[in-house]
Amino acid sequence: MMVLGPLGFAVPWMLAAGAVLPVLWFLLRAVPPAPREVVFPGTALLLGLADPAPITRHTPWWLLVLRLLAVAAAILALAGPVWKPGPQTSGSGPLLVLADAGWAAAPGWQEAQARGLAALEQAEGQGRPVALWIADGQGGRGAGPVFGTAAEAAAALRAAAPQPWATRYPDDPAAMLAEAPAAFDTLWLSDGLDHPGHAGLLAALTSRGAVTVVPPPRILRSLALEGTPQPSLVLRASAPGPLPDVLAIGPDPQGVPRQLARMTPPEPVAAGDGTIAATLPIDLPPELRNRITRFAIEGEASAGAVVLADDRVRRRKVALVGDARTTEGQSLLSPLHYLRQALAPSADLVEGGLADVLPAAPDVVVLVDAAPGAQADALADWVDEGGLLIRFAGPRVAAQETLADDPLLPVRLRPGGRDAGGALSWGEPRAIAAFPTDGLFAGLSIPADVTVRAQLLPEPDPELPDRTLVQLADGTPLVTRAPFGEGQVMLVHTTANAEWSNLALSGLFVGMLDRMVQSARRSPAEPADPAEAAHWTAELVLDGFGRPREPEGLAPVPAPDFVTGPGPLAPAGVYAAAERRAALNAGGGPLVPAAWPGATVEATGTAPGTPLGGWLLALAGMLLAADALGSALIAGSRRGRRAAA
Structure with a gap:
């Protein structure tokens, strides 16, 4: 591109055509306009006469200027003129x-x-x-x-x-x-x-x-989700400046996606490299928060400006129900105290009897060392409609005479339970066996010092292996589960405090409870296929501009590749493995x-730069139209005047 001051030409050699303009001036100047037609009978006497010195009439100068300007505008337009062209790429090689x-x-x-x-x-x-x-x-x-x-x-x-x-x-x-x-x-x-x-x-x-x-x-701005017990969003920008709001998007009661909430970021914190960041806690009502499908930075169109909601975002409502006698004595030793400490950072808790908590529509009911009693039918209806019931064993449950007939248990239990390490010991306390790689607790670390001293044992049953989620080292079950209508029932075969086990004193207890609670409202009719559970299957993916679309042609992602983050084989999106849903979000990490x-x-x-070729071609067309109008007026004939009109 040739640049002359603020004007550039993409095809500068076309300007050489301007050399013909002087030649056109002389050619057009010698061409007379059309003669006027006058009807006069006496002109018949002049037939046969010839003018020995004819005088050539010339085209008016203003008409010549119009024609030359039209040709010059066309030449300039074909030269590709650009007003204030952008930077030019130097060099002449590849x-x-x-x-x-x-x-x-x-x-x-x-x-x-x-x-x-x-x-x-x-x-x-x-x-x-x-x-x-x-x-x-x-x-x-x-x-x-x-x-x-x-x-x-x-x-x-x-x-x-x-x-x-x-x-x-x-x-x-x-x-x-x-x-x-x-x-x-x-x-x-x-x-x-x-x-x-x-x-x-x-x-x-x-x-x-x-x-x-x-x-x-x-x-550039990005949005990421911090995986803390209280999830929060981190809004980052590549340079200082005002930060836009973050929109929480999800379906309305009619199922149409729309904005459910607007989150205004606090004052950002500057980093040493010139970037800034602000943290936004996801402090929304559970009913609203559980409907959110994604968070997006307002006015930003990129996959990094979108955080897809998964099991980490949804905050469950958990009801804690225990026999009134479990609160006697020292409150810090109560099973409910251990459950409060483990669940409070990641769930909204309600406490009381079954008659009090079921009308609150919880996602999960935790029944601690107690029987449903008079509310058994109401609790069964709630589970049948999709609820998750988690039960913990204890001495009171073990002493129930009708324990084998309790329908709200995943397995039939033997009365009395098993005590290890006592006077009538069956052996030393048992450690927890490794979690299945495709199970609900896959990926959690088991401390070597966590052991179980007592547990409730199930009756032999051909379905027992399929219903066992966690085993002890000797093969006996620690956590079992079974579907119940649209919901499911889980049983932890030991206590929720340190009476039968030191599990409640470890961080593993918090991780296991979180996984169990996050599995609420998921009731697979059959156990997951181990071959499929070892992979993550895309349910929804984003394009580069952050727009959701259906996954097409994506193979299941092996678990080792999934944890490395979004890539060509695993675009940003929501993936499922067995009962868990996890989102791969593109905006993680610093800018x-x-x-x-x-x-x-x-x-x-x-x-x-601004191209001028179109404007110049339009100008050439207008000048040619003006030339036609002027030529018609000069002709002076009745036909010319009609053409001019």
Whole structure:
């Protein structure tokens, strides 16, 4: 592109056509306008006479100016004029256009595309070989850029889109550039962040030629979920400035997704690298919080600005029910005290008798060393409609004469229970066996010092293995579960305090309770297939702009790959494994600005320029219309006046 002051020309050689304007002046000047037609009978006497010295009439000067201006406007339009053109790509050899295509590129994707297409158009005019590399991790390991025509690269750039995971660079830049020319220039359309492999790739590119970096045109913001007992959102920005609100989105009573709440961030905290962050506690009523499907930064269009809700976000309402006698004596030794301490950070608790808590519509009822009594039918109806009943054993349950006939137990129990380590010992206290890798408690660490001294034992049953979630080291069950209508019943075969076990004194007790409570409102009719439970299956995924879509063609993700975060095989979205639902959110982690040693960084927010070709063509058309009107008026004939009208 040739630049003359604030005006640039994409096809400057077209300006050479302006040399014909003086020639057109003389040609058009010698062409007379159409003669006037006058009907006069006496002109018949002049037939056969010839004028020995004819005088040529000339076109009026103003009509010549109109015609020349029309031709000049057309020539300028074909030269591709641009008012205040954007930055130009220097060099004349091969050109590599490298585009960051992670979620962070989504907010400025249109601007980056426009800058890349302008560079490709310029390279096409110069006849430069061009290659396009999309840094989204899908180019294949070891596959380097292929240099070809600018038109092919432009078509690929128009079809590209940001992805719902972070930008990914090759592990080995030298192998990536093995087939590239020895020297070439690079235009890097950056998202502004420092991703793994950034420094090595930049060094490899600067060793081949000049590197020009196009920074993002706006501040980048992300949203992440902190996995604390009290979940909270972390809103980060790549530069200081006002932070927008966070919207909580979920279905209304008619099932239509809409904004359910607006969360205003507090005063942000600045980091040493220039970024800022603010923490927003998810302090919403349980009824509202449990309907939320996602949180989104207002006005931001990227997968990193969206947090999908999963089991960590939903806050269950848990009812604690125990026999009144369990509160006698020292309150700090009561089973209800241990349950309060374990559940209060992650659940909303209500306490009382069954007649008091069932009208409150809890998600979970925890029945501690007690029988349902007169409320057995009401409790059974509640579980049948989808509730989760968690029962803890104890000496009072063990002493019940009708224990084997209790319908609200997952297994039939033997009366009396089992005592280990006493006078009539069956052996030493038992440790807890390793959790199944596809079970409800998969991933929890079992402390070596946690042991069980007493438990309630079940009667032999062919369904017992399928209903056992946790075993002791000797193979006897510690936690069992069975479906009951649309709900489910769980039994912990030991006490909720330290009377029969030291489990309640460990952090494992908190983790197990949290998993059990989070499984509420999930009642699989059959045990999960171990082959499927070892993988995570996508239920909903996001695109790079944060828009939800149905997963298509995605294979189940192995558990080891799932924990590494979003990627080409596991886009940001909501995944299910057995009874658990977990969200892969793209906006986790700090926003680390990228450094560019040895590269030229363009000014942020540089405008691409305003094309003037269309306006000049419109002007040429208007001038030609004015020329036709003027010619008709000069003709002076009746037909000309009608044409002028």
